[in-house]
Amino acid sequence: MTWIVWRQQRPVFITLVAGLVVSVAAVLLLRAGMVADLQAGDLAGCLPFGSECGIRAADGFQDTWFDRLRLAQGTVLAAPVLIGVFIGAPLFAREFEQGTHALAFTQSVGRTRWTVTKFLVAGLPALVVVGVYQLVVHSWLEAAGELGPLSASTFYFTSFDAQGVSPLAYTLFAYTLGMAAGALFKRTLVAMTVTLGLFIAARVLIGDVRESLVTPTRLITNDLDVNAVVPGRPLVVDAGFLDSGGAVVADPTPMMNCTDRADAQGGVDWSACFRENGLAQRYADIVPAGQATTLHLLEGSIFAGLAVLFVLGSTWAVRRQV
Template sequence: MTWIVWRLQRPLFITLAAGIVLAVGGALLLRAVMTADIAAAGLADCVREGLQRGVGGACGSRQVMEFQNAWGNRMWVAQVLVLGLPVLVGVFVGAPLFAREYEQGTHALAFTQSVSRTRWMVTKFLVTVLPALTAVVVIQLAVAHWVAAAGELGPQQSGPFTAISFGVAGVSPAAYALCAYTLGMFVGAVSKRTLVGMSLALGAFVVIRFVVDGFRESLGTTTRVTFDDPFERVDKSAGLTVDGGWLTADGKEVTDTSRYDFSDCATKDSTTCYHEKGLVKSFYDIIPADAVGALHLAEASIFVALSAVFVAGTVWAVRRQV
């Protein structure tokens, strides 16, 4: 069984291998060129230190702007590509997996051999999912390797929690790809039409990503940071701010200040004024930057659980008698 799946999917595997070679080769080449650019412009320190700390120094200079103009978009495009890979896997690998067999009628050939339908389904699933996920992860790592060379001058400066940076790091691409693939496989097996399966997989996966994105923050464990000065802000690199506000002397949270009258604060020191009104501290609930791995795992577990549901659904669809 493994052999025939491998044989039938050979064009796909060749495509995936070519994609890996192109992506890895391209990323390495671009990284080399970019590193040479950084060295030529004398920005090596800024890669480590970032812009903030270098304001007024070399890192606030024209060279940095030129570097970011030249390389910012390229890295952005590469990361968006990695972000889009799971969708491509779902639409072009997952959806046709069973839909095409039903469309060509070749499922009847498979169903009339002495192999159980479940085994046929599981073999097709496993033999195809492993190369697809491998391709996604290898391309993810190649692009990450390139982008990391830009350090604080690249996307890293915005922290690991932006929609793009989060989606292309850690276990996320693999989890998204697995979910998109199994979703495509499931809707393909149910609809029995390649085009319908591909469209449904695309639409449904975008919706799933959108929904999970909406409550991702609530999956992380937050740490509370408090400041005695109500106007002190948490450093952006510390982590992702989930909630924030002020604390009264007895520790009550105040996030809505509309019932306070601050009109008399204009003439006073604001900090003192806030203290007088009982807002003695400011607080921030953040997911610390070093907890990003845990957040990746928490979100990935949702996608893996969805994948399990889709695999079970595919088993049902393949075994169902109409």
């Protein structure tokens, strides 16, 4: 059975591998060029970013490379949906469209085994390809260090979504979604469209709520002038003021009072004004950068759970007699 599916998917494998080889070569060449630029501008010593040496040189470097690095992250974000649309969706839909499902259904191999074999043999190489590409792109980003997109929070969506288990989880989700849509609708074009639409919708929706998967840590400071200094670059979920009892002040009146006073007097001691208005402390609810892995795993498990449902759904749809 493995041979059968391998033989059927051979053109897809060749395309995948060729695509990977070309992309990896391109990324490695770009990385080499960028590293040469880093050395030429003697920028390695300027890390971490913000140190005084050669700010201008760093600007020039970023003008050239920052967008390219972001673009590379973008390709890692795009890879899963491409796998879903071009490998997942046609997997069963094409068989139904060409009538070759009747050939498969009339051999002695059961439909469940056929479905599972197709799922594994077509899917595993795609996952490996995405994983390898993700690592290669990440090594390029790491070479740019603080001068590249990684200087932003690890929770910034292009960085977060292109790191950890996320790309693989998205790929598994997109691929199984395409497979299930194909098995259900039996039309390649319909399956591709459904996969594209649902994938984007699911990513946006889950991307919006994923912060709530971890309980944030509350940092409190008595200094009312500035927010609590947070180590690393965490995800700030919420920030504001606490009253003397430690409760969150949701009422904007104190803030407005002080702003009015500042306008009237042309300047104000903010800290004192806040205290007069009953604000005692500043707080920030954060997810520390160290918890990014946990968030990756939690979000990944949602997508993996959906993928399991799609695999079961595909098996059901293929086994269903009309």
